Amino acid sequence: MSALRIIFAGTPDFAAEHLAALLDSPHQVVAVFTQPDRPAGRGKKLQASPVKEKALAHGLPVHQPERLKAPEDQALIAQYQADLMVVVAYGLLLPQAVLDMPRLGCINVHASLLPRWRGAAPIQRCIEAGDAETGITIMQMDAGLDTGDMLTITPCPVAADETASSLHDKLITLGKPALVEAVDLLARNQATATPQDHNAATYAHKLTKEEARINWQLPAQVIEQQVRAFNPFPVSFTTLGDDRLRVWAASAVAQATDIAPGTIAALVGQGPQTAVRVACGSGQLDLHSLQLPGKKAMAVADLLAGYRDHFQPGTQLGQAASVEK
Structure with missing residues (x-):
């Protein structure tokens, strides 16, 4: 050769x-x-x-x-x-x-x-x-x-x-x-x-930052796939009040709920396995790794140590329209 x-x-x-x-x-x-x-x-x-x-x-x-x-x-x-x-x-x-x-x-x-x-x-x-x-x-x-x-x-x-x-x-x-x-x-x-x-x-098609905004009306499984697909770029996100909340890791849960999509249903699990469970269009999504503005990505268990009041059941995610450019 x-x-x-x-x-x-x-x-x-x-x-x-x-x-x-x-x-x-x-x-x-x-x-x-x-x-x-x-x-x-x-x-x-x-x-x-x-x-x-x-x-x-x-x-x-x-x-x-x-x-x-x-x-x-x-x-x-x-x-x-x-x-x-x-x-x-x-x-x-x-x-x-x-x-x-x-x-x-x-x-x-x-x-x-x-x-x-x-x-x-x-x-x-x-x-x-x-x-x-x-x-x-x-x-x-x-x-x-x-x-x-x-x-x-x-x-x-x-x-x-x-x-x-x-x-x-x-x-x-x-x-x-x-x-x-x-x-x-x-x-x-x-x-x-x-x-x-x-x-x-x-x-x-080429990725855009805007498509990484989570639509909570979608099925939980679809959102989970997007979270994994957009890690490490452009990173899925939602809003928590006026803050942009990045979602680095999540998993779908087939359990049905009758609360509005985007609503925090519960804090589930214990220790390192703690997750924020959010209602979706069908099923629910457990959030495992999150990032607040100006902070590093953190496991939910660690994040809740300082910001538990931000993630109480009944809190609505995704309502604000602000997007970080």
């Missing part, structure tokens, strides 16, 4: 871990493309992406174009004479001219079992929908949004208590060897491309 010359394009930690897998493989990463540095944190200082940091630590050339449509940016890609371009959560669409440049084209690591959950937030949307299984698909890229032929498919079960954070880490563990396997198959000219069933496609 001949080692391939690879251009890597990606931005977040998920992508950086896959770059690390390629750096440990027999193949040669000749250049890295990532998003421009963005303001982050309270000071809004420019922050390099995890991919940039990984690339610089290994002495790789890094390029950060705003887009890839300009002739000079495309010429930059062409100059590396790559055999293959590997794209993982890059954040930019690749024009057809770029897709056609590498000898073996461009491949993508996607965190779902395509064609389910094409798009920006496949990890979160599969948990939100209550899917029992997801996985990693390595696909040959085309001009569509995650529509290319599939090279390898690696399933992954979704646990009943899965959060976006835990599933993200599981999929990294599966994705790294899957990527190297796909690259090896291409290098040996042994890859088999399987077309997607476009009629079965679903779309994982």
Whole structure:
């Protein structure tokens, strides 16, 4: 097997871990493309992406174009004479001219079992929908949004208590060897491309902060799935008076109640297992980890030690309209 010359394009930690897998493989990463540095944190200082940091630590050339449509940016890609371009959560669409440049084209690591959950937030949307299984698909890229032929498919079960954070880490563990396997198959000219069933496609739309506002009229199970899907971002929230109350962990309870949705029904459990039970459209939701403004996320048992009067039965959550920007 001949080692391939690879251009890597990606931005977040998920992508950086896959770059690390390629750096440990027999193949040669000749250049890295990532998003421009963005303001982050309270000071809004420019922050390099995890991919940039990984690339610089290994002495790789890094390029950060705003887009890839300009002739000079495309010429930059062409100059590396790559055999293959590997794209993982890059954040930019690749024009057809770029897709056609590498000898073996461009491949993508996607965190779902395509064609389910094409798009920006496949990890979160599969948990939100209550899917029992997801996985990693390595696909040959085309001009569509995650529509290319599939090279390898690696399933992954979704646990009943899965959060976006835990599933993200599981999929990294599966994705790294899957990527190297796909690259090896291409290098040996042994890859088999399987077309997607476009009629079965679903779309994982980008997350917004506003959609994380809890609608207590929904069934408890649906709200629980949203809480897990939006952990660690954008984090489900409700309101307690005029305060925004973030909900980091919760579990659905099938027990019926006739009180209004959003009303605290009871404080249940003892010691570390204490929870705030809230009525929903159907069933109830036990809140296990909460965060008040200016405070850290805390287990409910610890929170009640100082704020028990805030969570008395009969208290209504979700009435105020204020949203932290």
